[in-house]
Amino acid sequence: MMFDLPNHDALYKALLARDPAYDGRAYVCVSSTGVFCRLTCPARKPKSENCTFFASIGECIEAGYRACKRCHPLAPAAEADPAIAALLAALDERPDIRWSERHIAQMGFDLSTVRRSFKRQFGMTFLEMARQRRLREGFEVLSQGDKVIDAQHSASFDSPSAFRAAFARPLGSAPADLRKGGFLRADWITSPLGDMIAVSSASHLHLLEFVEHKALPRELSRLREFAKGDLGLGRYSPTDQVEAELTAFYSGQNPSFETPLAFHGSAFTKDVWHALCDIPAGETRTYSELARTIGRPSAIRAVARANGANQIALLVPCHRVLGADGALTGYGGGLWRKQKLIEIERQYQKGHAHDPS
Incomplete structure (x- = not known):
């Protein structure tokens, strides 16, 4: 189960204490380093506000x-499956390779077996894991102002065209179209629920x-x-501010966001987004309740469309809207994130502000 762990303080x-009772049952993700560890890890312990547990x-x-x-x-997953062990080791040892099914087959592994094993253990395929690592390295090089060719080599792509095509999927643009600086600037933010793209003036x-949000390329195109x-x-x-506020939000310190927001939408859509911002952390609404809030009780479908068009995740909390029967409904960041966010925000309900359970 996703939420059967003790609260954050415990x-x-x-x-x-490096309590061995939690070994294999809980893991800590450290936002300041970008790594995740066992709770028995011998490394110096991070600050509480930098920790998220899964x-x-x-x-x-x-x-x-x-x-x-x-x-x-x-290690336990690798020890239980020789194919996983060999591929993870190869990924660390050969960061220069642009991994493909051909490489997996050359190592003597069955493609379908490897795919199922990685999906079962990690929720993603080996090739998806390798590709995410490469793209992130390329983005970081570009954001430092280096040339596209340097980012391409850092991300281990064979050709500029391949890098441009891969880069275009999450960002909606070829890297040559982006440069350091600009009226609007895009940067990468690491959060406990996944990497995010922030764009600010x-x-x-x-x-x-979230970087894998399917609508991200279209949203970035409109901003361009x-x-x-x-x-x-x-x-x-504003990107620095929201990054700090996200850290406070996830660590149970503060549910409020003060980063100034720019809304791009019709007057009706903006009314819906403002109404979303008025939903307190720890509470939820249905689409019909949201429609009544803005004085348009019959516009339930239009409210749902406006909710789905939101491009400022978490700060405009569209995740707080549920179906009429109280069930989770579509969320661009993935239903597992929506469920996790609702669970995180329970700590902010009145009377439980200091009980991050």
């Missing part, structure tokens, strides 16, 4: 964290989305049009 105490390795990997090289949390946050093509890499102060 898990953090277990981490400090019940499985798969959740840690989906959230964008790398395995710690001191406590080796992947000097004064406002315009977008915050809004900026008359002046969308570059880097960050302004």
Whole structure:
């Protein structure tokens, strides 16, 4: 189960004590280092606000964290499956390879067996894991202002065209179209629930989305049009502010976000987004309740469309809207994230502000 762990304080105490009772039952993701560890890890312990705990390795990997090289949390899965062990070792030893099915087959492994094994253990295939690592390395090189060819080599792509095609999928643009700086600037944020792209101007946050969100390329394209093509890499102060506020939110310190937001939508859509922002953390609404809130009780479907068009995740909390029967409904970041966010926000309900359970 995803939420059968003790609360944050209890898990953090277990981490400090290196309690072996939690070995294999809980893992800690550390936002300041980007790695995840066993609770028995011998490394120096991180601050509580930098820690997020998950019940499985798969959740840690989906959230964008790398395995710690001191406590080796992947070791049990690797020891149980020689194919996993060999491929993970090869991925670490040969970061220069652009991994493909051909490489897996050359190592003597059955493709379908490997695919099932990685899906079962980590929730993603080996090739998806390798590709995510490469793209992130390429993005980091580009955001430092280096040339596309340097980013291409860092990300281990054979050709500029292959790199451009891969880069275009999450960002909606070829890397040559993006440069350091710009009226709007896009940067990478690591969060406990996965890597995110933030786009801000000097004064406002315009977008915050998980990198695998299917609508991200389309949303970035619209922002590029809004900026008359002046969308570059880097960050302004709103990106720094929202990154700090996300850390406080996930650590149970503060449910509020003060980062100034720029809304791009019709007057009706903006009314829906403002109404979303008025839903307190720890509470939920149905689409019909949201429609009544804005004085349009018959516009339930339009409210649902506006909810789905939100491009500032978490700060405009569309995850707090449920179906009429109280069931989870579609969420661009994935239903597992929606469920996790609702669970996280229970700590912020009145009377439980200091009980991050």
